[in-house]
Structure formats: C-alpha cells, structure tokens
Amino acid sequence: MSKMKTRFSFVLATLLSLTLVLSACGGSKESAGGGSGTDGDKPVELIWYTIGTPQKDVDKVMTEVSKYTKEKINATIKMKMIDWGDYSQKMQVNVASGEPMDIIFTSSGGFDYVQNARKGAFYKLDDLLDKYGQDLKKTIDPAFLSGSKVDAHNYGIPANKELPQQEVWRFNKNLLDKYKLDTSNIRSLDSLEPLLKTIKEKETGVTAFAMDKNYVPYVPYDYIIQNLPMAVKLDTTDYKIVNILETPEMKEALTTMHKYYKAGYVSPEAATTGSTNDLMTSGNWFLDRAQTQPLADNQWSASYGYPVVSTPASDAIITNTSVQGSIMAISANSEHPEKAMEFLNLLNTDQKLRNMVDSGLEGTHYKKVDDKHIENLPESKNYDMPSYSLGNNMLLYLNPNDPDNKWDEFKKFNSAGTNSPILSFNFDGTKVSSELAAVQNVKEQFWAALMTGTLDPETNLPKAIEKFNQAGLDKVIAEAQKQLDAWRAGGGK
Amino acid sequence: MVQFFRNLAKNKVMLFMVLPGAIWFFFFSYLPLVGTIVAFKQYRFSREGFWASIAKSEWVGWDNFKFLFSTDDAYVITRNTLLYNIAFILLGLILSVAMAILLSELVNKRLAKIYQTGMFLPYFLSWVIVGYFAFSFLSLDRGMLNQILGWFGADPVQWYSESKYWPYILVIVNLWKAIGYSSVVYLASILGIDKSLYEAAMIDGASKWQQIRRITIPMLSPIIIIMTLLAVGRIFYADFGLFYQVPRDSGTLYSVTNVIDTYVYRGLKTTGEIGMSTAAGLYQSIVGFVLVIVSNFVVRKMDKDSALF
Numbered sequence: 001m002s003k004m005k006t007r008f009s010f011v012l013a014t015l016l017s018l019t020l021v022l023s024a025c026g027g028s029k030e031s032a033g034g035g036s037g038t039d040g041d042k043p044v045e046l047i048w049y050t051i052g053t054p055q056k057d058v059d060k061v062m063t064e065v066s067k068y069t070k071e072k073i074n075a076t077i078k079m080k081m082i083d084w085g086d087y088s089q090k091m092q093v094n095v096a097s098g099e100p101m102d103i104i105f106t107s108s109g110g111f112d113y114v115q116n117a118r119k120g121a122f123y124k125l126d127d128l129l130d131k132y133g134q135d136l137k138k139t140i141d142p143a144f145l146s147g148s149k150v151d152a153h154n155y156g157i158p159a160n161k162e163l164p165q166q167e168v169w170r171f172n173k174n175l176l177d178k179y180k181l182d183t184s185n186i187r188s189l190d191s192l193e194p195l196l197k198t199i200k201e202k203e204t205g206v207t208a209f210a211m212d213k214n215y216v217p218y219v220p221y222d223y224i225i226q227n228l229p230m231a232v233k234l235d236t237t238d239y240k241i242v243n244i245l246e247t248p249e250m251k252e253a254l255t256t257m258h259k260y261y262k263a264g265y266v267s268p269e270a271a272t273t274g275s276t277n278d279l280m281t282s283g284n285w286f287l288d289r290a291q292t293q294p295l296a297d298n299q300w301s302a303s304y305g306y307p308v309v310s311t312p313a314s315d316a317i318i319t320n321t322s323v324q325g326s327i328m329a330i331s332a333n334s335e336h337p338e339k340a341m342e343f344l345n346l347l348n349t350d351q352k353l354r355n356m357v358d359s360g361l362e363g364t365h366y367k368k369v370d371d372k373h374i375e376n377l378p379e380s381k382n383y384d385m386p387s388y389s390l391g392n393n394m395l396l397y398l399n400p401n402d403p404d405n406k407w408d409e410f411k412k413f414n415s416a417g418t419n420s421p422i423l424s425f426n427f428d429g430t431k432v433s434s435e436l437a438a439v440q441n442v443k444e445q446f447w448a449a450l451m452t453g454t455l456d457p458e459t460n461l462p463k464a465i466e467k468f469n470q471a472g473l474d475k476v477i478a479e480a481q482k483q484l485d486a487w488r489a490g491g492g493k
Numbered sequence: 494m495v496q497f498f499r500n501l502a503k504n505k506v507m508l509f510m511v512l513p514g515a516i517w518f519f520f521f522s523y524l525p526l527v528g529t530i531v532a533f534k535q536y537r538f539s540r541e542g543f544w545a546s547i548a549k550s551e552w553v554g555w556d557n558f559k560f561l562f563s564t565d566d567a568y569v570i571t572r573n574t575l576l577y578n579i580a581f582i583l584l585g586l587i588l589s590v591a592m593a594i595l596l597s598e599l600v601n602k603r604l605a606k607i608y609q610t611g612m613f614l615p616y617f618l619s620w621v622i623v624g625y626f627a628f629s630f631l632s633l634d635r636g637m638l639n640q641i642l643g644w645f646g647a648d649p650v651q652w653y654s655e656s657k658y659w660p661y662i663l664v665i666v667n668l669w670k671a672i673g674y675s676s677v678v679y680l681a682s683i684l685g686i687d688k689s690l691y692e693a694a695m696i697d698g699a700s701k702w703q704q705i706r707r708i709t710i711p712m713l714s715p716i717i718i719i720m721t722l723l724a725v726g727r728i729f730y731a732d733f734g735l736f737y738q739v740p741r742d743s744g745t746l747y748s749v750t751n752v753i754d755t756y757v758y759r760g761l762k763t764t765g766e767i768g769m770s771t772a773a774g775l776y777q778s779i780v781g782f783v784l785v786i787v788s789n790f791v792v793r794k795m796d797k798d799s800a801l802f
Contacts, residue, residue: 437760
C-alpha cells in the first residue's frame with residue numbers, strides 16, 4: 001500500500017516537473033521554431049481580434065465555441081472586439097508593439113490589408129493553405145483567393161460573400177409613390193434631375209439628394225488607392241493611370257453636382273456631414289447612392305422601417321476593394337499559425353461553428369424556425385455581430401423574411417461581375433511615402449467640397465489639380481505606372 | 494559620494510514626495526525617448542516583437558522628415574500653429590489674469606465661487622463635445638447665429654465654408670475652454686499675497702487700480718513668467734481637438750485651420766507610417782526645447798530670479 005503510494009507520488013512529481021519544464025520552455029521554443037508543437041494534448045488558445053462594437057455576451061458565446069473547436073481541432077477561442085471607429089488605430093498600435101494575437105480582421109477599409117501585409121504584420125499563408133485549407137479552398141469563390149494576393153502571396157482568407165461591387169440609386173419608395181415618379185430610365189447622374197426637381201418643389205424639409213462627405217460621383221474608373229485621384233479606366237487597353245480630376249467624365253459629373261448643389265437638391269452642409277443616419281431614420285430623404293448586394297432592397301426596407309427600392313447606377317465590377325472587403329489574416333507573431341489556419345478552415349466550412357459565431361447560442365440568442373431560417377430572441381441584443389467580418393457568409397442561417405434561395409442569388413450575382421483591369425494589382429507606396437502624405441492632405445482639403453458639388457469645378461478644379469501636382473501627385477502616378485507596367489509584364493500577378 | 498548620501502538622507506522626506514512624479518516621468522517621458530530612433534527608420538514588423546522590429550527596420554536617415562517640408566503647406570501649417578499659439582498665450586494671459594483679479598476683488602465670496610466654477614467647467618469638456626456646442630451656434634439652418642442674423646434681416650452665413658471668420662472663432666472657443674483653468678492658478682497665487690501689503694497701501698491712500706498695478710501684478714509676475722515659459726515650450730504643438738473637431742474637418746477652411754498636428758494626422762492616417770509620425774513629433778519637441786531655452790535665457794538676462802533655471 002505504502003509502496004504504491006510512493007510510486008504514485010513519484011509519478012505525479014515527475015509529471016508535474018515535466019509539465020513545468022515543458023510549459024516554461026514552451027513559449028520560447030515555439031516562437032523560435034516558427035510555431036510548431038501543436039500536437040500536444042493541451043488545447044491551444046487562439047486570440048482573435050475583430051471589428052465591431054464589443055458585445056456583452058462575447059465571452060459566454062466563445063466558451064461554447066471553444067467547447068466545439070476543442071473537440072474538432074483541439075483549440076479554444078478568445079475573441080477581442082474593437083469598436084468600428086477605433087479599430088484601425090488600435091490595431092496599428094497592437095501590432096506595432098507585438099501584442100500576442102493569432103487571428104486579425106483586416107480589410108481595405110479597416111486596418112488596411114495590403115499595406116499591413118507589406119509591412120510584415122501577417123503570416124504568409126501559401127503553405128498553410130495547401131496543408132490545412134483544402135476544404136476552404138473548395139468552398140469559397142476562387143476569385144476571392146486570387147484577388148487577395150499581395151505580391152503573389154496569400155496573407156488572408158477573404159469572407160465568401162458578394163464579390164463585385166455595384167452602385168445603385170436608392171429611392172424612398174413612399175415619395176416615389178406619392179408623386180408617381182418613374183425610375184425605369186434612371187441610370188446616369190443627369191437622369192435624376194427631373195425627379196430631384198419635383199421633390200425639391202413639392203416637399204419642403206426633405207433632402208432630395210442625401211449624401212455625406214464621403215460621397216464621390218460614379219465614374220467608370222477603378223482607383224489605384226481608394227479616394228486618391230489616380231485611376232485606370234475600366235475599359236482601358238493601354239493601362240494608363242490618369243488623374244481622375246483631369247478626366248472629362250469627372251469634370252462633367254462635378255459640374256452636374258455643382259448644379260444640383262446650387263439648386264438646393266443637396267444639403268448645404270454635405271461636405272462636412274459625417275453620416276446620413278438621421279435622415280434615414282426620419283425618412284426625410286428622397287434618393288441617395290449606395291453599394292448593393294442581392295436582396296439589398298429587402299434588407300434596407302427592414303432596417304429603416306419603410307420601403308426602399310433601388311436601380312443600378314453602374315455595372316457590377318470586381319475590384320480590389322470589393323475582394324478585400326473582409327479578410328481574416330493570421331498574425332505574423334502568432335505562436336500557433338497551423339492551429340489558426342485549421343480554425344479558419346473550420347470556420348469557413350462548418351455551418352454549426354459559423355452560425356454560433358454569428359448569431360450566438362440557440363435557445364438564448366436565436367431560435368430555429370425551420371432548417372434554414374432563424375429568428376432572433378430578445379437576448380440577441382447582447383450578441384449582435386456584424387456578419388460580413390466573421391467568415392463565409394454563405395453558411396449563415398437565413399432571416400425569417402429571406403427567400404430560400406438567398407445564397408444562390410449571391411452566387412448568381414458573383415458570377416455576373418466583370419473583373420476590373422487592375423484587379424489584384426496592389427500599389428506599393430513606400431518609395432513615395434512623403435509625397436503620399438502631402439497628396440493625402442491636398443485630397444482632404446478639396447475632395448469632399450468638390451465631390452458634393454459645394455465648390456464650383458470651373459474655378460476650383462484647376463486649383464485642386466495644381467495643388468495635387470505641387471504635392472507630388474505626378475511623381476506618385478509615375479511610380480504607380482512603373483509598377484503597373486511591371487505587373488502586366490509579369491502576367492498580371 | 495559621502496556628501497551625496499548625506500544629502501540624500503537629509504532630504505529623504507522631500508525626495509520621497511517627489512518619487513511618484515519622478516517615477517511617472519521616468520516611465521512616460523524618459524523611457525519612450527529611446528523610441529525616437531523610429532524617426533530615422535522605415536518601421537516594419539518583426540515577429541519577435543517591438544525591439545526586434547526596431548532593430549531590423551531599415552535606416553532611412555532624414556527621409557521621414559521630408560513630408561513636413563515638401564509643399565507650400567509647410568508654410569501654412571507652421572504659420573497657423575505659431576500665430577494661433579501666440580494669440581492663445583497673449584490673450585489667455587491677459588484675460589485670465591484679469592479674471593483672477595476680478596474674482597479676488599468680489600466681495601460676495603459665494604458669487605465668486607459660482608463664477609469660478611462656471612468658468613472652470615468647459616475645461617473638463619472633450620473637444621468633440623465642444624465641437625458640437627460650436628455647431629449648435631454655427632449650423633447653417635439650425636444654428637443660433639444664423640437665427641439671430643435672420644432677425645436683423647441678414648442672409649445666413651455658411652460658417653463652415655467661409656475661412657475669414659475662423660481665426661476669431663477658434664480663438665474665442667479656445668479661450669472659453671482654457672481661461673477657467675489658468676485663472677484659478679492665478680487666483681490661488683493672488684490669495685497667497687500678504688494682506689498687510691494692501692493694508693499699508695490703503696493707509697497711504699492708494700486707489701484700487703494703483704493697488705492692482707503696484708502690488709498684485711508685480712507679486713504675480715513669477716507665476717506669470719513660469720506659466721508663459723511652459724506655454725512657449727509647447728508653441729509648436731497645436732491642440733488637435735480644437736483644430737480638427739471644432740471646424741468639423743471642413744476642407745475649405747484648411748488655409749486657416751490646418752496646423753502641424755492635423756497635417757500629420759491627415760497625411761498618415763491611411764498609410765500609418767509610424768516612422769513619419771515619430772519624426773513629426775521629434776521635430777515639434779526639438780523646436781519647443783530650443784524655444785524654452787532661448788526664452789528662459791532672455792528672462793534671465795532681464796531678471797535673474799524669475800528664470801526657470
């Protein structure tokens with residue numbers, strides 16, 4: 001008896017000291033060895049930074065998610081949410097200071113994907129994708145993976161969702177019906193005029209053409225960098241980068257905008273308005289421009305509480321911005337890149353996991369209506385997550401009023417899109433970074449006021465062009481042209 | 494050495510009181526000085542953490558400073574930063590000393606407390622909120638100022654696109670927010686002035702005005718000089734919130750609202766080159782440092798006792 005006891009305690013002591021030694025060495029060994037050692041029994045904790053207003057029940061849901069992932073891939077999940085407005089800046093600091101993290105949400109809008117991939121923030125996924133991402137590769141549209149390559153390498157997994165971007169004119173249907181206005185011939189900016197005129201004359205207190213300071217008239221060009229005036233025409237044959245402000249299309253659009261502005265169709269404060277949310281809530285608007293996706297009209301109508309309809313304002317184009325709209329990357333300093341890749345693979349292919357992350361716990365946050373549809377329960381206010389940023393959208397359960405074929409509609413929409421000529425060309429601004437900083441300042445000075453029609457393009461467009469050139473825009477364009485030519489010579493990769 | 498420890502032992506109570514502040518300065522002001530090295534690097538991430546990232550980033554010399562001086566904007570932002578700060582320092586000094594004297598002369602002490610609190614309150618507000626206060630005055634269709642203009646039959650003014658008004662608006666808003674705080678500092682030192690001086694002056698028949706000029710202001714001058722010297726050291730830093738939030742980032746106003754800090758923010762917010770923003774910060778602090786040394790030198794020449802060091 002006593003002998004057994006001693007032996008037992010001896011074993012116990014050896015085990016204890018072994019684990020101690022292992023865990024003590026573990027950290028340094030793993031980081032030095034490039035992140036191996038995932039075959040142990042101890043589950044790995046993955047830290048996942050994502051965008052959105054922090055939700056009360058995140059930890060509660062992640063505990064359940066972890067139970068599931070532990071079973072499947074022996075990993076647990078710790079999610080950290082950072083609010084919309086803070087995400088880019090806080091992640092900049094977190095990554096620069098080497099904060100431990102494994103999975104990072106990144107996009108062309110929040111915590112810029114291409115720039116941070118080039119700065120070395122993300123782990124190169126090429127090999128991991130082949131090894132652990134086979135299911136994922138089969139599930140998501142291949143255009144996403146090829147379009148999100150930076151310098152011919154994959155640094156992130158794009159969320160499978162709408163692929164092209166298409167601009168539409170949105171109308172407040174109540175007003176359309178009231179004045180029996182016809183939208184069937186609407187497409188160009190000019191074609192809106194008679195409608196705007198009617199609304200302006202008959203409805204006081206309604207903003208005829210709602211927009212915030214980020215509004216830019218649509219012209220058939222694809223921008224090299226979002227909202228900097230360098231672009232390539234969509235039907236280009238010579239791949240020449242031009243200053244968008246010098247194009248006849250933009251000049252015409254700005255002249256029309258200024259006409260609308262002077263006629264009072266546009267709010268006089270549009271150039272400093274941060275958002276049109278209050279107009280949308282009150283319904284005191286007639287039309288605006290937005291990006292669409294299949295069934296968007298239903299979604300808008302449901303969220304505003306009154307009917308909204310839309311008609312196309314552009315073709316559906318697949319651009320870098322649309323492909324890079326939502327990406328999950330693995331952090332370069334991740335200690336468990338393999339596990340992280342396994343998790344991303346599972347998240348993008350496993351319906352149960354994907355929906356748990358999206359809608360929370362069945363019976364607490366939502367209940368199932370049938371095998372495809374779910375309904376939110378009151379508790380869902382404590383776990384209200386943005387769907388677009390959390391992986392494959394096409395696995396998601398449908399809302400009660402979504403048609404059964406919602407995701408088929410998406411697939412149809414995706415296959416109808418045409419590629420931008422510069423799809424997957426990513427400009428590297430390192431060599432001209434001081435010019436870019438100066439150009440950015442000129443842009444901030446003129447952009448909103450010109451685009452909303454506040455300034456008269458007749459006098460201010462030449463002024464803006466001159467200031468851009470002074471700041472070194474021509475040098476930036478020359479550098480971009482050089483890279484674009486090299487990219488084409490290399491087969492567009 | 495022995496002398497040093499003897500001094501240490503002698504002043505241990507005093508030194509102990511300094512300790513928390515010294516620790517704070519060590520961690521938040523001296524330790525980060527090492528980071529200024531980033532200003533001369535093209536910062537790139539390394540998976541081994543911050544120090545490895547610094548070590549492995551490429552040296553780029555003065556390249557990170559170039560963007561500050563490359564366009565005409567360099568002149569505009571330097572001019573705006575300096576002139577606004579000079580206006581803030583001078584007007585702030587005159588108004589807050591005047592307010593402090595007025596408050597100290599009020600006989601009804603309860604009223605004085607109410608005024609003081611009322612003036613102090615804006616100091617605690619964030620610039621975002623102050624920005625909306627200003628907006629409630631300046632909004633085109635619902636702003637108070639345009640309503641008042643309407644009563645007199647005048648046309649409404651598009652405040653957020655008319656740059657000529659903004660030098661005044663910014664100065665007024667800043668003074669409104671800042672004066673309460675500095676006048677309390679002056680008020681505190683006025684209350685510390687020996688009352689017998691005033692009694693003696695009254696016996697000699699000095700008027701209130703003479704008392705203020707001959708007693709209060711001279712007695713205040715050391716604190717005025719210290720406060721001003723400290724402000725001069727920050728003359729190359731602009732209050733970001735004031736110049737960004739209050740004009741609602743309106744592009745047409747940049748000629749009078751763009752200052753160094755907003756320029757740096759706008760130029761780098763998308764590229765996030767921390768090397769360049771560090772360079773801008775280093776440039777600002779070096780100019781501030783030089784200005785403090787020079788102005789302290791000038792003060793010393795005029796009056797040795799009033800100088801900071």
